[in-house]
Amino acid sequence: xxxxxxxxxxxxxxxxxxxxxxxxxxxxxxxxxxxxxxxxxxxxxxxxxxxxxxxxxxxxxxxxxxxxxxxxxxxxxxxxxxxxxxxxxxxxxxxxxxxxxxxxxxxxxxxxxxxxxxxxxxxxxxxxxxxxxxxxxxxxxxxxxxxxxxxxxxxxxxxxxxxxxxxxxxxxxxxxxxxxxxxxxxxxxxxxxxxxxxxxxxxxxxxxxxxxxxxxxxxxxxxxxxxxxxxxxxxxxxxxxxxxxxxxxxxxxxxxxxxxxxxxxxxxxxxxxxxxxxxxxxxxxxxxxxxxxxxxxxxxxxxxxxxxxxxxxxxxxxxxxxxxxxxxxxxxxxxxxxxxxxxxxxxxxxxxxxxxxxxxxxxxxxxxxxxxxxxxxxxxxxxxxxxxxxxxxxxxxxxxxxxxxxxxxxxxxxxxxxxxxxxxxxxxxxxxxxxxx
Numbered sequence: 001x002x003x004x005x006x007x008x009x010x011x012x013x014x015x016x017x018x019x020x021x022x023x024x025x026x027x028x029x030x031x032x033x034x035x036x037x038x039x040x041x042x043x044x045x046x047x048x049x050x051x052x053x054x055x056x057x058x059x060x061x062x063x064x065x066x067x068x069x070x071x072x073x074x075x076x077x078x079x080x081x082x083x084x085x086x087x088x089x090x091x092x093x094x095x096x097x098x099x100x101x102x103x104x105x106x107x108x109x110x111x112x113x114x115x116x117x118x119x120x121x122x123x124x125x126x127x128x129x130x131x132x133x134x135x136x137x138x139x140x141x142x143x144x145x146x147x148x149x150x151x152x153x154x155x156x157x158x159x160x161x162x163x164x165x166x167x168x169x170x171x172x173x174x175x176x177x178x179x180x181x182x183x184x185x186x187x188x189x190x191x192x193x194x195x196x197x198x199x200x201x202x203x204x205x206x207x208x209x210x211x212x213x214x215x216x217x218x219x220x221x222x223x224x225x226x227x228x229x230x231x232x233x234x235x236x237x238x239x240x241x242x243x244x245x246x247x248x249x250x251x252x253x254x255x256x257x258x259x260x261x262x263x264x265x266x267x268x269x270x271x272x273x274x275x276x277x278x279x280x281x282x283x284x285x286x287x288x289x290x291x292x293x294x295x296x297x298x299x300x301x302x303x304x305x306x307x308x309x310x311x312x313x314x315x316x317x318x319x320x321x322x323x324x325x326x327x328x329x330x331x332x333x334x335x336x337x338x339x340x341x342x343x344x345x346x347x348x349x350x351x352x353x354x355x356x357x358x359x360x361x362x363x364x365x366x367x368x369x370x371x372x373x374x375x376x377x378x379x380x381x382x383x384x385x386x387x388x389x390x391x392x393x394x395x396x397x398x399x400x401x402x403x404x405x406x407x408x409x410x411x412x413x414x415x416x417x418x419x420x421x422x423x424x425x426x427x428x429x430x431x432x433x434x435x436x437x
Contacts, residue, residue, distance in 0.1 A: 029213045035201055036168060036220030039141055042196035043166035047138045051115040053193050058111040058158050060189035062104040065154065068185070069100050076150065076178045083174050088278025088335040093148040093175055103154045106403040110158045113401075116420040117164050131431040136424045138164035139222045143242065144405065145170045145211055146227035150178035155396075155403040157186045157200045163423040166199045168221065170214050173206035208235075215240040225406045225418070230333075245408045245418065249333045250280030250361040252391045255350040255376070257367035258291040264388065265366040266299045269339075271390040272364070273307055278335045280407060281362050281394045285330060285340040287350045293343045294318050307337045314343035330357045347372050351379050358382060360409040362394040383409055383416040 046054070065072070076095040083090050116136055123133040142165050146152050153169060160167035167186075171179040179202055187197035203214060215224060215236060224244040226236045236244055254272055256265045272283035288296050297318045301309065309315070310325040322341065329340045330353075344350045354363050364386035365376040373387045384394040394417065396404025401419030408414045414422040 031205065032203065032210065032213055032217060033220070035198075035203070036141075036217050038196075038198040039166045039168045039201045040220050042198040042201075043138070043141045045196050046161060046166055046199050047117075047140075047164045049164065049195055051117070053195060054115075054162055054164065055111045057161050057186075057189045057193050057195065058107045060192060061154070061158070061185050062107040062111070064185045064189065065100055065104045065107075065182075069097060072100060072178065072181050073097065075181055076175075079175060079178055089148055089174075091276075091278045093150070093178075095150060095178065099151060102397075103151050106155055106397055107158045109397070110162050110403055110420065113162070113420055116162075116424050121426065128435050129433060130435055133429050134426040135429055136421070137427050139423055139425055141166045141168055141220055141222050142405065142423060143168045143170070143214065143217070143221040143224045144227060145214065145224070145232065145236070147172045147229065147232060148175050149227065150175045150182060152227055153179045153182040153202075154186075156405050157183070159403055159405050159418075159420060159423055161186075161190075161199060163420045165423055166201075168201050168203070170203040170211060171206070176206055211235065212239045215242060215244075218242055223423075227406055245406065245414055246410050249359040249409075250282065250407075251285070251331065251333050251357060251359040252281060252283050252362045252364070253285045253287060253350075253354050253358060254283050254364045254366065254391065255344075255347075255354075256286065256288040256292060256296050257347065257350075257365060257369060257372055258289040259369040259372065260289075260292060260296070260366040261368060262292060262296050262299060265296055266303050268364065268366055268388070268390050269300060270303050272392055273339050274304055274337065275390075275392055277337050279392075280333070281391050282335070283339065283364070283391050284332065284334050285342065285353075285357070287342050287344050287353055289347075289350075290314065290343050290345055297341070304339075307339050309339055309341050311341040312343060315341045318343075333359070347375060351376070354380055354382075361407065362386065362391040364389065364391050383407065 073095055080094050083093055119136040121134040125131050142160050144156050157167045183200055183202040186200040190197050190199050203210060218241050221242040224240055224242040226232050230249060233246060254269050269283060269286050276282060297315060301319055309319060309322040310329045311319060311322040312325055316322050325340050360382050362384040363380045363382045365373060366388055367373050377385050396417040396419050399417055401417055404417040404419055405423060407417050
């Protein structure tokens with residue numbers, strides 16, 4: 001492969017340490033390319049597999065996850081014990097019986113979805129008699145680089161297989177054993193249905209060098225999706241040679257309008273912040289109109305005593321115990337029980353704040369004013385906007401997708417939660433009767 005060739009033809013005057021690194025890089029790239037070749041071959045078979053066979057694979061894995069739950073939880077518990085960090089990372093790594101059940105249920109829901117393949121669009125007949133249409137077809141090989149989150153292993157594999165794609169996965173070292181156990185269930189189910197086991201594959205080398213090489217497998221991967229923090233996104237932007245869809249940061253806002261129902265607003269913000277603070281659709285900043293700031297902020301502080309509130313001067317005038325919010329606080333995805341707060345004078349000021357600090361993920365307004373709600377919907381630039389609902393609903397399962405491979409904050413190919421249809425593309429089909437141009 002081109003990437004391998006460029007690595008192996010570096011000038012020979014390198015020092016011994018550099019040569020050792022070079023040999024390692026060549027070996028690593030060879031291993032990834034060889035595994036990738038098998039995944040690519042498997043993708044061609046999956047693209048032509050019947051809907052019934054693809055559905056059966058998902059149902060087999062859903063049953064296997066529950067039947068072998070105790071084994072999986074034991075392996076995962078050992079990895080959690082070895083994990084040295086706390087907070088969002090440990091939460092994402094941890095599996096429970098409830099989370100395994102959710103993984104299995106997601107697969108059953110994906111299996112019950114309509115087949116996304118070979119759906120026809122824009123059929124017409126041209127003046128010369130050509131019959132033209134577009135068909136939905138698989139992308140091919142979907143590469144996913146992700147941190148912790150063994151549930152992602154199952155969700156991604158399910159969405160890929162159901163949509164006729166192969167899944168080539170590169171997880172983190174902290175979850176490697178959990179990921180491998182789940183991948184083995186998929187490979188067994190594929191074989192049981194007469195499909196190639198390499199339709200789902202896991203990279204064995206979890207080093208940073210391997211991640212970079214993985215991002216450059218132009219002859220293997222058709223689409224690359226990162227699931228992780230800012231450092232992973234930065235690495236993707238710098239190193240990836242494969243087309244990628246960014247599952248970006250989730251600096252999500254909730255704006256409490258002057259007309260908001262205060263009890264409703266408190267429930268929404270509390271849920272958006274505390275139900276699971278370490279995920280990308282958790283709220284990180286609340287903006288509150290100055291007309292209701294006193295009432296709302298006092299009620300919010302009582303409702304979420306476990307949350308550290310960091311506010312501007314007007315916020316701290318109402319809540320003297322709040323910390324001082326810095327510029328950085330309004331830009332951050334805390335992924336923790338911390339919430340930045342700012343009092344604003346108007347809807348326009350709230351929208352301007354979101355435009356300046358938001359990451360294009362999910363933005364909510366709490367209001368009883370229909371005009372303001374429509375203004376928010378039209379003017380806020382994000383993958384998802386919400387009216388009188390928690391940002392936590394911006395999730396593939398909650399939106400009826402069954403699961404998601406990520407939440408795209410880009411605008412090309414896919415935006416928002418990426419389910420089955422977002423893992424396909426369209427191709428033109430022209431049927432003629434001897435026409436020439």
